[in-house]
Amino acid sequence: MTVDQPFLADCRARLAFDLLANTWNAVVLWALRHGPVRHGELRDRIGGISQKVLTETLRRLEFNGLVARQAYGGAPPRVEYELTALGRSLLGPIEAFGAWAFEHGDEVMAAQDRYTRDS
Numbered sequence: 001m002t003v004d005q006p007f008l009a010d011c012r013a014r015l016a017f018d019l020l021a022n023t024w025n026a027v028v029l030w031a032l033r034h035g036p037v038r039h040g041e042l043r044d045r046i047g048g049i050s051q052k053v054l055t056e057t058l059r060r061l062e063f064n065g066l067v068a069r070q071a072y073g074g075a076p077p078r079v080e081y082e083l084t085a086l087g088r089s090l091l092g093p094i095e096a097f098g099a100w101a102f103e104h105g106d107e108v109m110a111a112q113d114r115y116t117r118d119s
Contacts, residue, residue, distance in 0.1 A: 019064060019090070024049060024057040026094045029066060029083065033091055036070065036082040066090065 020026055024046075031037070031045045043054050058081055061067035066087035072078040083091075101108075 019066075020094070020097070022057070022060070024053060025061060025066075026090075026097070028054070028057050028061060029087055029090055030094055030098075032067065032081060032083045032087070036080040038078065038080055042081060061087065 027046055027049070028042070031042055037045070039051075039054065039058075042058075043049060043051060046054070049057075058067060058069070062069055062081075065084055067081050068084050070080045070082070072080070
């Protein structure tokens with residue numbers, strides 16, 4: 001991405017921003033960072049996510065090549081989700097963004113309070 005290029009509809013930077021714009025994408029990717037996890041365990045790791053939203057998020061991440069779904073036979077059948085190499089490559093940017101949020105979150109919330117108070 002260069003400074004003088006517009007953000008076209010098919011721009012790769014927009015694609016990347018779209019991947020991280022969804023609240024749950026980065027959270028689910030981060031929750032999968034230690035290896036394969038079953039749906040229920042993943043939901044337990046993530047506070048405040050419904051089963052439906054988790055399923056939708058996993059499908060979206062799988063569609064984008066960031067998560068792999070592995071189904072195992074047996075009774076009952078078992079499904080695990082894990083990061084692909086492409087998904088693991090996003091952990092660094094997610095960690096950096098999280099560090100930024102930790103460092104500057106109070107400033108952002110203070111700005112929101114001022115805006116709300118002054119509006």
